[in-house]
Amino acid sequence: MxxxxxxxxxxxxxxxxxxxxxxxxxFMELWGRWADDLLQQTEAALQAAGGGWTGSAEQAFGVVLGPDGRIADYDRGGPLALATAEELTGVLAWQLYGAGMPWHDSVDAVRGFAAAAEERLARERPVRxxxxxxxxxxxxxxxxxxxxxxxxxxxxxxxxxxxxxxxxxxxxxxxxxxxxxxxxxxxxxxxxxxxxxxxxxxxxxxxxxxxxxxxxxxxxxxxxxxxxxxxxxxxxxxxxxxxxxxxxxxxxxxxxx
Incomplete structure (x- = not known):
């Protein structure tokens, strides 16, 4: 004691x-970078599918975007802060599905985006x-x-x-x-x-x-x-x-x- x-x-x-x-x-040093990667990859896939965010990227991630479009802050009670990897995968896959991508392809795409973002974290190790x-x-x-x-x-x-x-x-x-x-x-x-x-x-x-x-x-x-x-x-x-x-x-x- x-x-x-x-x-x-x-x-x-x-x-x-x-x-x-x-x-x-x-939080932002580690997960801000990861989420920025994921956001950009998801947005590129939405545009390629001829769609856009249902709602907004801010709502989907539970974040606040700065003037440069990068994540500037996050909701302490939102998906980025509290969701499991599978839960966040579901949130983003739903966005791609809404843009016309088949569900299983949407899930696979988001998992690929997350894996690429994880690889970048492993290289840079942005922890403070x-x-x-x-x-x-x-x-x-x-x-x-x-x-x-x-x-x-x-x-x-x-x-x-x-x-x-x-x-x-x-x-x-x-x-x-x-x-x-x-x-x-x-x-x-x-x-x-x-x-x-x-x-x-x-x-x-x-x-x-x-x-x-x-x-x-x-x-x-x-x-x-x-x-x-x-x-x-x-x-x-x-x-x-x-x-x-x-x-x-x-x-x-x-x-x-």
Missing amino acids: AFLTVGGRTFECEALLFDKDGTLLD PLPGLESLLREARQAGLKLAVVTSDTTEAAVRHLHWAGLDGLFDSVHGRDGVDAGKPAPDLALQACRSLGTEPGRAIVIGDGGADLEMARRAGAALAIGIAPGGGSRLHLAGADAVIGSYAELGIVPRA
Whole structure:
């Protein structure tokens, strides 16, 4: 057991459970690039089929496009942030199907687009841990806290991204959407992580950048749900948090005497 301080308050805990994208790693640095690739490939296929977006690209992805047509921001409760790979494939394949492409061809095309985008990520490894994260993780480990990742990404991809960022040796376990029956906001990921760490949910603190993370924490019975809004971003979607921080500098770790 150790103590975590936030906003002038102190909480005793045994474990910290972190979301990955937007919480450990800069979301736009990694997934913004991936989604831009996917958007451009999908748009080219729509044009080749003589069609266009049903609705808009922004609605399909759950993003905000800048004046240059590139992704500038994303909806923390939208498809890009929360959908599984198969769910997002379905969303985009439906766009191609609406433009006249047969369904199976649409699905195959989107899977090909995603594979090409993944290959680019593997070459460039565009991961950037949030400022102050690594020092906080090391302090937490030194204080005896157990650390886990709970993500809507696949476990394999999460492990790979943590390795790219040089953070893989700092976590006791990593849990992806593919390892549970129901993803966020269901409690499954948090409960699985607590079991793997040998702790009770009521002794774990969840840290995440989305409302689904906070709801997962609440349903699991976690001791605390901390929202993070890096870079001074909007905090409206974190209204259900017990505390909200803008950076990891606002958290402190105090070892138990």
